[in-house]
Amino acid sequence: MPTWIAPDARPVRRGVQLLIGLVLYALSIAMLVDAGLGSMPWDVLTQGIVRHTDLSFGTVTLLVGLVVLACWIPLRQRPGVGTVANVVVISVLVDPFLALLGVLPDATGVRIALAAGGILLNGLATGLYVGARLGPGPRDGLMTGLVRRTGRSVRLVRTTIEVAVVAVGWALGGTVGFATLAYALAIGPLVHVFLAWLTVAEVPVEEPVAV
DSSP states (O other), X not given: OOEEEOTTSSHHHHHHHXXXXXXXXXXXXXXXXXXXXXXXXHHHHHHHHHHTSSOOHHHHHHHHHHHHHHTHXXXXXXXXXXXXXXXXXXHHHXXXXXXXXXXXXXXXXXXXXXXXXXXXXXXXXHHHHHHTTSOOOHHHHHHHHHHHHHOOOHHHHHHHHHHHHHHHHHHHTOOOSHHHHHHHHHHHHHHHHHHHHHXXXXXXXXXXXXX
8 A cells, every 4th residue: 555654743742842852952052152161153143143232142042043034035945833933932941041050150160061061962952853853943944945056065055154153253252162163063973863863753654545
């Protein structure tokens, strides 16, 4: 009997996994920012903008996400439920997480632990929300859209985007440090491992028979 892939296969599992992944992603951002040893590329840009405005980190994260989504239009990218949830959930939660982590002592050991833990947690969080297969995040969609339109490799396009946002963010006063480099080196292998464990399998079902 022919099979096809159910478009709503495992909706509860996927929705819960998406939400957990986004909550952990927001926490991982806050951990790296609070550590003060270098942030993830897009968060370097967010920090730089925060320094020149009266806006909170979460508000700037939201605005940057919306601008990136607007860039999807000429690339003909289509957002999914996960895309919208990515923008909203992370933007809403990152400020409370920063406030919570702000009570930790400003000790070198604590900062290093926060940075290392934030990178590892970000890999797990990315595996969770991407593995839910409910739509890419705004920045991932920008990358894949440019890859499709330009014909360039994923590695080249992603590297170009992230170098550009780090450079602009650093020029605006964002924090670049060893944790930024560690993230760039570690996140690819981490996401590769976690995606292999966490990607929700497609569920084949019997194809309806015409009557």
